[in-house]
Amino acid sequence: MSYAYLFKYIIIGDTGVGKSCLLLQFTDKRFQPVHDLTIGVEFGARLVTIDGKQIKLQIWDTAGQESFRSITRSYYRGAAGALLVYDITRRETFHHLASWLEDAKQHANANMTIMLIGNKSDLTHRRQVSTEEGEAFAKEHGLVFMETSAKTAHNVEDAFINTARKIHEKIESGIFDVSNESYGIKVGLGGGTVRPGEAQASAATPAKSNCC
């Protein structure tokens, strides 16, 4: 499958907030009420189209438990985007966001796009964290914010695609050097449907494709 870019994503957050379910909803468009707990890391991938370009999202779904932190940290390297997930029905998962952010700052590249996700928005009757609180936290730390439901698929598609759009914007504006893979971006062989006007992207493509 040809694509213009490949973005590496990482999904982080406390255990049980629904990271694996978000991934499953996004890649398979289904919800599995009971999903075996993640040990180590799992992978998912999907092609999306941004501005007429085919972009492959390679998504790393990590384990949330504290005792796996040191290994989780090794996954940050080379991630272009991160979904930082908390559970709106469990306040403690919201409280732990700061420490997740700290980890991300230390171990990820500085330009990683982070999307804050308040998951389980369908469980309104059990909500412990208001939408406003989520928005405020995102604003304070310069994150994009969304509430999702892996169960109903509400906003799931948008969460992943908006993150991709953000990253793509950064490429377009020249923030990323796409030939440097530590940014979590690979230029695909096919180049997708690159329009003539997009000088930067098309200029980068042939440069990289030689060595792929």
Add this chain to the structure above:
Amino acid sequence: MSVLLPVEDAFRLVLGAHGAHELGNGGVASSPHSHSHSRVSRASSSSASASASASASASASASAPAPASEALPGAASSSSSPASPSSSFQSSSSSSKDNAFETLFARDNVCIQLTQNARIAGRITLTRNAHVHGPAFLAWLPYNSGGAAATSSIALPKTTTTTTKSANAVANTAAGPSTSTSTTTTSSSSGKNNKHMYAVHPTCISEIHSIHQKAPPFRTFARSFASITFVLHHNHETLPTFFFVGGGTREMLGALASVARLTQSAEDPTILLVNDLADPLSRSLVGLDLALTGALPPMAHHHSQQQHQRRSVSSPVQRGGGGGGNDDLPIVQGFTAFLGAAAAAATDIINDIDNMFVSKAEAGANATEEVVAAAEGEREEDAAARLRATSSASAAEHGDLGSFVILKDAPPSGDGGTRARMVHQLAMVHEEPPVTARELSTFLDEEGRMCTPSAVLRRVFRGGLESSTPSTSAPELAPPSALQRDVWALLLGLYGDPQATPAERAETLKAKRRRYAELRMQWSSIDGTQARRFSKFRERRQQIDKDVPRTDSAHPYFNGYVVDEAEVAALVARNRRASSGASRASRSSSIEGGGAEAEPIVDEDAAPGVGSYSHELKAHRLDMLRGLLLTYGMYHFDLGYCQGMSDVASLLLSVMDNEADAFWCFVQVMDVHGFADNFLSDENGMARQLASVRDLLALADAELMAHLESIEADNLFFLYRWVLLRFKRELLLEEATRLWEVLFCSHESLEGLDVGTFHLYLAAALVTIHRDALLRAESLDDCLRWANSLKECLPLAEGLRRAESLVMELGTKGREAVAPCVADVDGGGGGGGGVDH
């Protein structure tokens, strides 16, 4: 205390009605009798049905057990009496098709002679791995005087008539033919005499050099029946001479001829030389071996020359890669020519050769390695696997990945394809036929002590355990067998000292269950008020409650799959009790509710059928898992609970099917087998183990290790899950169970191996098997994706073989690399010792 219900059941299973009765009086568990009783019938049902079929054919009643030995002179009955007992053992010795081992031949009333006046009757069998056309195995087991009881359990007390004390020449010659196949246990460490020690444990046909027949002349017993003596390659040792009291030598030889090539010796017509026909390569190698010993018959010599020819032609094809069938034609023809003598079997043989050749070419292993491997009779399974591999389009993708290649094509999970694959793979893991309950009983002396536990471990390591029910199509639906539970209990120290008597074992088990009940009370008695002031406990419980339903959630066991009538009866009984409200209060809290009152039992659950799924049973099993983990959190409070533990516990629970027993197995696995290290909060245990694998790899494949270093993947983080859960997540639960069985036995089976380290060799072995893929990796990310791509398709059999050779090759260096840190066994008071620790 309803959670403790099955405790009594298993106990009863193990100990017979007497032991369970004691427990009932002990008051640890109060269980409805119907439940326990039906479980017992489950255990014995297989033997019952087997005896029915046996009595039809053997024309003798199964009720009278044979004396273990007989005084021969003047014993008129001696020639006819042993006809009956076999029937009660048939269930265990012949119903092994679920384990892929088919019985090619079985004959009762085959005796070995101890002294001039004493002999032991038993049953001789010839079995073969049906799935992979593996080598055939010859075994002989003496009858148990315990009669039907012998099939049920290792813990049963034995009341055996004592055999003649002096072990004579027969016993001496019965010493193991080689280290790879443990044969008769001649050492009687307890100093007690025991006919079981004469058992001939499965011996591969390829180990047999020749067969000496003796026709029956006159008079003395030794000469009054036709006999067969098997001479082994190894030092030309012999197995004990088998006297076919009821006849059947001709049939035996006929069966042997179907799996091996028998040729009459030129010098002595009563001697038949054996070559393994199932595997032309190893047969030829037998010839080579003969050449070395100077006893080479003309035909065999011929073979070996052909063999060399074949090898020299084969190398260009190897380089051709992929292994298209056409390239092999000339070689096959060459083979056909020399096989003129065996024209009748030619077609099959050509197929075999073809298969073997194609697969070997693809394997790309060097000839020397093959010679060694084939001589050990280990490669047939691979051959079959690789044959299948060649038919798949993606076979070449990863080069010489062996069985990995085919498995990769298998559907990911949950359907028939996976099951077929799994059965196939399970069959491949073991080199020897599985241990049956009957064989296991031969390791016990007359008092029921297990004199040589390490010999049992070695047999389990090589052969695994026979499954309880023939359910080839869906092994995940098979109930854990009584045999498996017994052996795991033994492996994991549940019975305490294996050399104890059954009564002592029963006492140990009883004490452990009582102790478990106490430990469990430590958390189950925490009420809401106390919990509010006990945040550490609350957090732990919350995490466990969250993780328990997320553990093996797709597995039938944890979905309340009803295995048999016994469980139906148990459910009905429990429902009746629950609806009467008598024990409602004592029922532990439900999984989801976290301390809430148990959900009311719904009517449709009242009588679920066998093969259906019961909500009640599901809740009960999840409740056991939860209880086990919470109790461990109290037992080892500092370690507490960590994700991954539920995976370890679920496997143990699915085998033991009993919360208390699984708990003590869990403790043993954590403390003795080193799992506790994996969960240290500083992650040092994992770091140390990954460093061990790195050191092993540096020794075994320096080039690969250098590459991993160059791409900054030498932390081996990509092997994290392999090591953390010892491949459990990479395999289906049944496969993982078999693998763990092997791992738990490994330190007794491989010289110089420390307990709890074999999985590190296995990890290193699997990495070297896939070195090509890893040499192509450009980053740690690539390695991680590679490791994840192997999920549920690890080449386990090949990996284990490679791991074993790594243990041998690396010797002390390897041992230093994996040197375990001293396990943190604080407060292990009730843990009990390992089998031999």
